[in-house]
Amino acid sequence: MATQPLPTGTRDVLADEMREMRAIESLLLSLFAERGYQEVATPTIEYQDSFARGAGPEGAATYRFLDESGSVLALRNDMTVPIARLVARRFADRSGPVRLAYSGSIFRRVRPQRGQLRELRQIGVELIGVGAPGGTAELIELLVAALDAVGLDRAVVGLGDADLFPQLLAELGVEGAGRRRILDCLANHDLVAIEAEAGDLAELGEAERSTIVALSDLRGGPEVLERARALGGPAIERASTALAGTLDALAAGGVADRVRVDLGLLRDLGYYTGAIVEVYDPAVGEAIGGGGRYDDLLGRFGSPRPAAGFALNLERLHIAQAAEQEAGEGR
Amino acid sequence: MATQPLPTGTRDVLADEMREMRAIESLLLSLFAERGYQEVATPTIEYQDSFARGAGPEGAATYRFLDESGSVLALRNDMTVPIARLVARRFADRSGPVRLAYSGSIFRRVRPQRGQLRELRQIGVELIGVGAPGGTAELIELLVAALDAVGLDRAVVGLGDADLFPQLLAELGVEGAGRRRILDCLANHDLVAIEAEAGDLAELGEAERSTIVALSDLRGGPEVLERARALGGPAIERASTALAGTLDALAAGGVADRVRVDLGLLRDLGYYTGAIVEVYDPAVGEAIGGGGRYDDLLGRFGSPRPAAGFALNLERLHIAQAAEQEAGEGR
Numbered sequence: 001m002a003t004q005p006l007p008t009g010t011r012d013v014l015a016d017e018m019r020e021m022r023a024i025e026s027l028l029l030s031l032f033a034e035r036g037y038q039e040v041a042t043p044t045i046e047y048q049d050s051f052a053r054g055a056g057p058e059g060a061a062t063y064r065f066l067d068e069s070g071s072v073l074a075l076r077n078d079m080t081v082p083i084a085r086l087v088a089r090r091f092a093d094r095s096g097p098v099r100l101a102y103s104g105s106i107f108r109r110v111r112p113q114r115g116q117l118r119e120l121r122q123i124g125v126e127l128i129g130v131g132a133p134g135g136t137a138e139l140i141e142l143l144v145a146a147l148d149a150v151g152l153d154r155a156v157v158g159l160g161d162a163d164l165f166p167q168l169l170a171e172l173g174v175e176g177a178g179r180r181r182i183l184d185c186l187a188n189h190d191l192v193a194i195e196a197e198a199g200d201l202a203e204l205g206e207a208e209r210s211t212i213v214a215l216s217d218l219r220g221g222p223e224v225l226e227r228a229r230a231l232g233g234p235a236i237e238r239a240s241t242a243l244a245g246t247l248d249a250l251a252a253g254g255v256a257d258r259v260r261v262d263l264g265l266l267r268d269l270g271y272y273t274g275a276i277v278e279v280y281d282p283a284v285g286e287a288i289g290g291g292g293r294y295d296d297l298l299g300r301f302g303s304p305r306p307a308a309g310f311a312l313n314l315e316r317l318h319i320a321q322a323a324e325q326e327a328g329e330g331r
Numbered sequence: 332m333a334t335q336p337l338p339t340g341t342r343d344v345l346a347d348e349m350r351e352m353r354a355i356e357s358l359l360l361s362l363f364a365e366r367g368y369q370e371v372a373t374p375t376i377e378y379q380d381s382f383a384r385g386a387g388p389e390g391a392a393t394y395r396f397l398d399e400s401g402s403v404l405a406l407r408n409d410m411t412v413p414i415a416r417l418v419a420r421r422f423a424d425r426s427g428p429v430r431l432a433y434s435g436s437i438f439r440r441v442r443p444q445r446g447q448l449r450e451l452r453q454i455g456v457e458l459i460g461v462g463a464p465g466g467t468a469e470l471i472e473l474l475v476a477a478l479d480a481v482g483l484d485r486a487v488v489g490l491g492d493a494d495l496f497p498q499l500l501a502e503l504g505v506e507g508a509g510r511r512r513i514l515d516c517l518a519n520h521d522l523v524a525i526e527a528e529a530g531d532l533a534e535l536g537e538a539e540r541s542t543i544v545a546l547s548d549l550r551g552g553p554e555v556l557e558r559a560r561a562l563g564g565p566a567i568e569r570a571s572t573a574l575a576g577t578l579d580a581l582a583a584g585g586v587a588d589r590v591r592v593d594l595g596l597l598r599d600l601g602y603y604t605g606a607i608v609e610v611y612d613p614a615v616g617e618a619i620g621g622g623g624r625y626d627d628l629l630g631r632f633g634s635p636r637p638a639a640g641f642a643l644n645l646e647r648l649h650i651a652q653a654a655e656q657e658a659g660e661g662r
Contacts, residue, residue: 002633003416003419003420003423003632003633004378004380004381004384004416004419004420004632005378006374006377006378007374007376007377007378007398007402007404008398010374010376010377011374012371012372012373012374012417012420012421013371013372013373014371014421015369015370015371015431018369018370018371018372019369019370022360022370026357029353038346038349038350039346039349039350039353040343040344040345040346040349041343041344041349042343042344043337043338043341043342043343043449043450044375044406044436044438044450045338045341045394045406045438045449045450046337046338046341047335047336047337047338049335050335053335063376063396063404064396065394065395065396067338067339068440068441071338073338073394075375075376075406085334085335086343088334088335089334089335089343090343090345092334100346105375107375107376109399110399111399118374118376119374119375119376301334301335302333302334
């Protein structure tokens with residue numbers, strides 16, 4: 001009799017891996033709690049409307065089914081939108097900051113043959129009610145502490161601005177399909193394709209195309225902000241000033257050397273505003289996690305407040321931890 | 332702006348409850364690991380075929396959707412079937428016992444206005460490769476240790492036999508809709524309805540109807556096995572002998588006083604064979620968990636072995652723990 005197969009992108013976790021992932025989860029939830037971020041849980045299933053209200057139609061959850069009364073339910077594809085919904089419902093009257101943590105699975109569509117997972121274990125925090133740059137700096141410091149706690153002291157936090165490219169393209173008059181393609185290239189980290197896409201923008205002159213390409217590839221220390229400003233224009237000026245403010249706030253926390261400014265950074269969920277981050281470790285090829293500010297999201301649930309958060313992918317954290325341990329033994 | 336509602340049967344878990352549920356989870360997973368039961372995880376989503384193969388069409392998962400290639404996927408409605416599938420795939424060559432633990436959500440349809448949860452947190456163990464009565468006794472001892480660890484030292488384990496009523500009804504020639512209705516009453520613990528249903532079985536004489544009704548209501552210490560045997564017939568004789576064997580095996584472990592024989596016990600998932608258990612605590616109205624032997628299930632996945640397990644409902648454990656603490660303070 002044939003063994004029962006598993007759907008593409010799903011997997012069993014056996015005892016050794018599970019024990020190590022539980023240890024990471026427990027360590028991080030303790031660290032988060034020490035810093036005032038208490039764990040909450042939201043349902044795995046919610047109304048599809050809730051996800052669309054938070055993240056827009058493009059960010060909405062994709063595994064859908066009907067409930068007993070014909071309403072469309074969906075598996076969550078993200079933790080931030082449900083927690084924003086929770087805060088708007090349960091902490092509407094709270095005037096001070098709300099600090100929450102979570103650990104759970106989210107579900108995403110996979111493309112065949114890419115080795116992507118449908119079910120991703122995410123662990124992270126949300127800081128509601130504290131604006132930029134102080135709230136952003138608090139989160140980045142916690143993110144670095146979390147990476148250090150897991151043994152990823154070589155991991156780097158890329159810091160960008162979610163509004164930079166949308167505003168720059170608006171400033172340059174790039175709209176419609178061309179705008180969409182440029183933003184998609186950035187969200188997919190496809191900096192090679194950007195050059196071709198920018199070249200196809202017939203509405204632009206050579207200097208404007210160069211600005212797009214050069215900006216997408218600008219990353220490094222605080223000095224890249226000066227190089228960005230030299231490219232000119234109000235969108236770049238605004239983002240550079242905001243990023244410089246975040247870096248100043250970070251300097252006090254002593255983690256500025258773990259942050260790399262990345263002006264080409266863009267994340268694909270439809271709620272980020274201002275500062276965004278993505279985490280890389282030299283031992284693994286893909287981002288281990290990310291996050292950013294979402295100052296407009298709570299307002300979509302009727303309780304406007306500045307907010308930001310980050311999530312780490314538990315499986316990739318675990319892979320990176322093992323790889324760093326191996327690399328450390330080899331050094 | 333209206334707050335975003337949650338679907339019936341789903342809920343947010345706030346920090347205090349989450350912390351207490353995590354403490355219970357962590358305590359039980361540690362206890363299970365000490366006894367050799369190591370945690371594994373299976374996907375939240377699997378092929379619907381896998382659930383149907385394990386539990387039969389009636390036990391199959393009910394939240395279904397199509398994947399990218401048109402296959403029917405489903406949210407798991409049970410942890411035992413996926414773990415049986417995992418063991419058949421990953422431990423096919425293991426000749427000795429396999430001891431596994433898990434903690435995760437399962438998903439069930441709800442009936443309106445009943446306050447039922449769609450998403451249930453289950454924590455439990457499976458013991459594969461050890462038959463009755465030794466394997467059953469090992470599990471019941473671990474179950475009692477788990478209840479004690481959580482502070483539920485008044486909780487009682489009901490012990491019945493999954494084959495007793497199906498075999499008795501076959502012996503009496505009760506088939507089709509009448510059989511189904513009797514078994515449904517038992518699975519729903521509706522002992523009042525059983526009397527009416529048995530009365531409607533025109534094919535039976537008065538003595539046979541009385542046997543059904545009396546047997547469904549027989550519970551207590553080992554002495555009820557003698558009262559059952561007095562009702563006569565091979566089904567009752569076989570089940571009584573098997574239950575006596577389990578009780579003997581339990582006597583050595585010192586937990587026999589926590590076990591109450593319950594001949595009317597029946598569980599509604601389609602894979603139980605022989606001994607079945609259900610856990611009750613005087614502080615809460617509903618069963619906190621249950622389990623039993625499923626000696627035929629591994630064979631459905633191509634790797635036949637005796638097996639048994641139990642699951643506790645984490646939310647109800649938490650409610651019972653709080654209620655017992657309150658009751659303890661009042662004593």
